[in-house]
Amino acid sequence: MFEKSLYDLIRGLRNHKGNEKEYIQNSLKECRAEIRGQDMDLKATALLKLVYLEMFGHDMSWASFHVLEVMSSAKYLQKRVGYLGAVQSFRPDTEVLMLATNLLKKDLTSTSVTTMTLPIITLPHVITPSLAMSVLSDLLPRLTHSHPAIRKKTIVTLYRLALVYPETLRPAWPKIKERLMDESEDSSVTAAIVNVVCELGWRRPSDFLPLAPRLFELLVDSGNNWMAIKLIKLFATLTPLEPRLVRKLLPPLTSIIRTTPAMSLLYECINGIIQGGILDSGDDSVGGEEIATLCVTKLRGMIMVEGDANLKYVALLAFNKIVLTHPYLVAQQEDVIMECIDSPDISIRLRALDLVVGMVNSDNLMSIVGRLMRQLKNSRSATAEELNHRPAPIEPSADSDDESPEAAIKNAKGASDAPLLPDDYKVDVITRILEMCSGSNYGNLVDFDWYIDILTQLVRTAPIPDATSSTSNPEPGQNDLKVDVSEKIGDELRNVAVKVKAVRLQAARAAETILVSTYNDSSSNLTSGSGILRPIAWIAGEYASYLASPEGTLTALLQLTKGATPPESLIFYLQALPKIFSMMAGDEQLAWTPERKTMISLLMARVIHALEPLAIHPDLEVQERAVEFSELLKLAAEAATGQEPSQDDAQDAPLLLTQAIPSLFIGLELNSVAVGAQKNVPIPSNLDLNQPINANLSNLLKAVEFSGFDAVDEDEFEIYYHKPEAQSQSVAEPATNRLGAAEEPVHSYQQGGEESYLDPDIVARRRAERLERNKDDPFYIPPSDRSGGSTPLHNILQSNNGTDMDIDAIPIMQLDLGKTAANKAGQPSTKRPSASKARQRIQVAADETLATSGTSTPRNDDSENSLEGHQRPKAKGKHSLLQVDSSHIGAFSLEGDGSSEPIDYERQQREEAEMAKAMKEVERLRLEMQRASERIEAAKGVEGTVVKKKKKKPKVVEHEGEEDGSVAVVKKKKKSKKSVIDDGSLDPEAAADVVKPKKKKKKKAKIDEGIVDPEGVVDS
Amino acid sequence: MINAVLVFNNAGQPRLTKFYTQLETSVQQRLISEIFALVSHRPTGSCNFLPLPPLLASSGTSSSSSPHEHNDIPSLVTYRHYATLYFIIISTATESPLALIDLIQVYVEALDRLFENVCELDLIFNFETLHACLAEIIVGGVVVETQLERVVEGVKSQGRVAKRPVNESRGVALGGMGGNFGWAGR
Structure with a gap:
């Protein structure tokens, strides 16, 4: 067979431009064959190729056993390839890991430094608690190895062991500490220890307080900037526990700040001072204010440095931390920070945005929001420009259908030099604006008229996904976000309308404008499905009396209920319709003149006409509301035709119109209710939710099903009434x-x-x-x-001249x-x-809570929402993608050597010896079984494919399937080793039987079958 | 700690992927492409820090969070661009942002010493050395060495560093450090 080296593979890849896929598949096939062979050189080369291809996303988990084979090679270079394969491809569920334990232990005790390094640097990638337990005894002696390179790597590896197996620290920590205290220790090793201590430090700072003197010495004397940075970071976690450290630390820190030429160190000093809480320590002698000013000036200087964006970025990061404690100091830097908000660099912008939210107050709110608004507006006009260039009327930043998302981003960004902002960023900005304005129950807001205008403007700028994509988009998460933001704007407007009586009129008018323009204005990017229209429709309905032109609004709403409007929106529109209608028709004072009668009858006919098709809407909620209101209006229409009109006041309007319908909607004023207040409502004692409301419900529903309503076609009637008016008032x-x-x-x-x-x-x-x-x-x-x-x-x-002088x-x-x-x-x-x-003294209503509320009621949700409120709950539970979970170690105390029950180190070693013996036995069994299965395979001949394989690895040839099986048995046996060893059974089936009762995971069941199956095949 | 080190070229082709936590291959690829999308369209003169890619940002972290609670979560994506290559480090808040930029520089300089005028091709054909060099600097996500000489020495002690194949070296003039590799080839 033709053999390819890695070099050939890469050359080949480069020579097969266009059909790389095919070439890679062929290469993978070759590798598959090569790696199975007996030739170790060939195996190693094939593995190297696989590792290379893995980098491009070609899974190689199937080869894990071969990785192990190469790892056990006697030649260093091959071994190195094997270990690299393990680092790159082993996952927590890789089963051969169990078999690797012995090899790792053996290599750890190798005489060659280079060989010994391999397991040390590989262990952090493959470590599991049980593996940590068994290699610990071999790793510990490496801490005192003569070669510093081994020592420093061992220290780090021990740290990673401790993360999954905290007991590691019990024997390891004293030795590490010894290394740290040793002044003659190699500087690299000391630095590595400091790095590790820094990682451990933030979890359990109290354990490292005793080290403070030595660490301080290192900080002052070492002259190693890398280490100093880490030390300062470490001290920042220690100072909150030991306030006396502050006084000790300040002189060196301030001297570093004043003298160091290294910007990174300077920055970390400032950062350390901020994070260590030195700024806000109550101690006057420390001169917290002075330090704070020094830090802030330095940071300001960093932002001002021309041409170094990195400094800008980190300075903003630091400001973000200061703003939590010293918002006024940061607010003084508003000018430079606001510069950053308009930076072309999105990273800097985002940081500045974070910052702005923290430093906003009633004085600067309007200017900050204005600045952000300008950004949004300008970016939108760039979008409009783009639209002219392109024939298709889609937003350039929207996903195009035929390209991958990455490519789409590329296009959108690269298309023009104008600041075309990605939608995510826009959404972020809008959210921040709303957050700033509504913060602490609108405490920072002085001008509500302005706010309403801002909201109206935001509605136009907000990136809104078109209605069609919101239902068919495969990525629901992303889309939800966008729908969310436009609806958020609407919610804000509604909140203002409800909470601030003084501007309710303006809010209602704004809502009206938006509604009318949606249906009138073809340039509007809103559709009937837009989330924002839901709260807007509610405002228009609830505060119908404030509307400038109820008639126009009603027409707009009627128009919105048509077409493919999503039911969630329809519900809102349907509810708003009768409210506006009752306001228009329900005037008691007006005489029941013929004109009025005609007008109202026509109005009712229009509404009923619009409602009727919805009475058979598939969504139950919509259907119910439509039926209710249309029936009610039909009754009213009947009453209206029955009532003879008169020119004078002799005849009153029908009571149904003036009394009954309005009374449905008029009552106590609605107030905003605090989140969670609902929980405090006691459940009525006689409420039984399990009891059916009507036992015969299903039959009733069946009876009504489909009574042949035809879809109403577009007729003259429709065209006459629903044609948009040429010009509506406020546009x-x-x-x-x-x-x-x-x-x-x-x-x-x-x-x-x-x-x-x-x-x-x-x-x-x-x-x-x-x-x-x-x-x-x-x-x-x-x-x-x-x-x-x-x-x-x-x-x-x-x-005034004409009249008498009036003072x-x-x-x-x-x-x-x-x-x-x-x-x-x-x-x-x-x-x-x-x-x-x-001076207007605008009153903002606070959220209502129940008077009886206990502790569970959030007092004022708005104010709590402002900064941390959102993040707290999120932090728990979910794990971030790349996160290394170190939570176990948090519960582990280093100092408690004697107190908490000590794990006997010797006993552990004894156990390990026993385990090693068992493992040997298991290994022997495995080999026997493998041989047995090979025999079976030979017997099976061609029909071997009958064997069921694990679903996870569909392409595995059955040889491997059996290996999997044997591995699983080994794993099981480890747990039940005693019984197996006593048993001495070599029969796989018997072994499986032994294992079965101990089974824990269902997954294993399949594997067991894998063993039994071949037997079955042979029998047949 | 450092969560991942990535190297890819201007076309988004990975040249080195090293994750210090175990991750599905497919997820790794997604992360790489997300970061590439972010990094490939930075305006000139922007800073060396990226906003979190969606894959990382979605997993429950926010920038304005309090410092001590989220130290486990990767919150910083630092990159450096050399001629045809992007070097990326994903790390948690316990690392210093500015120091990470320097760390990338150390790595690249070490590679330059090892290969003498390193270029992308060297890294393609000797990706094993690339890994070995990285392992001298970072072990298990923790920095163990920052001195150039020691890193180079450590790699050389493992055996001869292969040279680039002679017939591949056409037009490969990728020299000079500090962000201006001048590789004009291809």
Whole structure:
């Protein structure tokens, strides 16, 4: 057969551009054959090739037994390949690991340094508790090996052993400590110990306090920056336990900060001071403030350094930690931090974003949010540009169908130089904005009008997945996130509407605008399925009396209920419809004139027409609501036709319209309720949820099933009523605003220019409102285009001149110093004084809880949510992908040598000897069995394929299947070794029998079958 | 501690993968491609730290978490770009970010010493040496050596370092350290 070296393989790969797949499959096949052969050289080469291919994602777990074979080779270079194979391919469930124990132990005691190194560096990758237990006795003596390279590696390996098998530390720690204390120890070994202690330190800092003097000595004298960094990190975990350390540490730390040329060390010093809680130690003599200022100035310097983004990044990281304790110090650095928010580097941006959330207060909230909004807006306009370039009207950042996700990201990013932000980032920014504004129950927010405008703007900027993809997208997680964020914005608007009575009108109007524009405005990216429309529809319904045009809103809602609207949204729309209707129709005062009658009848006909098709909607919830409301309206329609109209007040409107329907929706005002308050509601004693409401329910349902409703086709009626109105009230914007206003760069020198992040129509409305508000203010200078010949003051004088002099009418009464001063100072046309807003004393309702609530009620959820609230629960339970679980070791005390029951080291060794004996026996059995199975295989001949193999390895040839089996037996026998050895049985079946009662995992059952099966085959 | 060391080229082809925790091969590949997607489109002059790839970010960590509770979770992805190659280190919060950048430099310099003007091809054909060199610097996710001489010495003690095959060396002028390997070949 043609043999290929690794070199040939790689050459071949490079020569087979285009059909690599085929080439790799062929190579794998060859490797499979080669690795089975007897020639060790060939085996090792094949293994090396497999390891190489594994790097590209070609599974080699099937070869684990051969890895073991190569590992046991006598030649060092082959052995090295074997060990590399083990490192790269062994997984916790690799079964041959049991067989490797002896080999590892043997190599650990090798005379050659290089050979000995192999098991030491391999063990951390394959370690299991039982393996740790058995190799520990061989590893420990290596701590005193004459070669420093062996010593330092052994120390680290012992640490990894301790992570899975904490008992390791009991015999190992005293020796490691001895090494650490030894001043003549090799510097690399000392550094390695420090690294290990640093890793162990944060779990159980108290155990390492006694080492502090030695560590301190190392910090001051060693002059090794790498080690100093680790030492400082270690001290940062120790200082909270021993406050006296602070005083000792500060002089060297500050001197390092002032003198060191190494930026990394400087940074870690500052970081150590922050993390060690030195900043906020109550001790005045330490001069915490002074230190804090020093740190902050240094960090500021790091951000300011031109051209070194890494320093920016780490400085932001450090600020993120300071902000928890000293938010004001960080807030002073707002200018440099805000620079970072606009950095082209997304890593830096994200860190700055984290930071901003922490340092926000009522003074800087608006400017920070404004900045973020501008980012979102600008990125969106870049998107619009992109749209013009591309024929397909899809968002460039959205996944395209035919490409892999990575490629799509590439395209989106590489397509233009404009800051085209990935959607994830946008979502993040939006979430942060909402978080900042709503934090501590809107405590930082002074201007709710502004907030509502921000929310309206966010609705337009938010990345919204189109409705079709939300149902068919294969990646639900990602999509949920996006739906979530748009719905979050809606929820915010709803919260404001509910909690802040003062701006309820504005909130309702905003909701109305969004609803109407969804259906009117083709440029709107909202669809009837958008999550945001759910809370929006609720607002429109609940606060229908605030709507500017209930009629238009109703039309929009009716339109939304059509088409392929998801049921979750339909529920909301359906509920909002009758609310708006009852508001429109239910006026008691109005006379029942013929016009009114006609109008209301028509209105009802329209609503009923829209509801009827939904009465057979497959979703039960939708169906129920549709049926309820349409039946109710039909009754009302009947009543309306029955009631004769009259021109005077003689005839009242039907009671059903004026009394019954409104009473469904009017009652106590709805308030926001704290999360968890519901739990405090006592369950009524007579409530039995198991009792059927109607015993005959299923029959009833069957009877009603499908009573031939045809889908209503688009008719004249429909077209007449549901055609969008040409212009709806609030979208009307001055034509001048459309003239190139959109892409205008910011001219204002003030950061707060709203034009830069709000859409023109919103800005126009704000300006109009401002004019309205200030029209009585003599000192308010209106924008030039509006100011005619007469000033407001002039007007007032004129109007007052005719009448008698009335002291109260003198405009001076309206002077408000705070307001006017601010007005004059700021640019009247753009900047609105926040001071005037602050005076408004807007009341924000707090969440309601039950009065009887015990301790379980979260007091005020908003304030707790702000920073840590989200993460706490997550931290538990789930394990991160690459995480090394060291939780076991946390419970292990180093100092408790005598107190807690000591595991007898000698006894353990005795046990190990016994185990070794047993293992030998097992090995012998295995060989016997292997030979037996080989005989069976030979007997089977061609029909060997009958053997059932483990599902996990579908391609394994049966030879391996049996090996698996034998391995499993070995494993089992280890547990029940006594019985097996007494038994002395060599028959695999018998062995399996012995094993069976001890079986723990179901998985093993299959393997046992694997052994029995060949027997069966032979019998047949 | 260090959770993984990865090396891949400008096309995302892995040249070295070393995970200090056991991970399914398929998951490893996904992680590599996610990181590659992140790293391959960094604007010039950006920092050497990556935001967490989705695979790591989803597993329950957030950047603004308190420092002491999540020390087990990989929270830092540091990279360095040399000519055609990206060197990546994934680590937990117990490592110093700036020191990790230097550590990558140590690794690359050691390789340069071993191969004399190292280039991507050397690493492709001698990936065993690549592993051996890494094992001199990091064992089980903990840094054991940072001195260049000792690392080189350690690798050389294991046997002769193979040279690149003669006929492969055309156009392979990948020399010079400090981020400006000038490999113009291919």
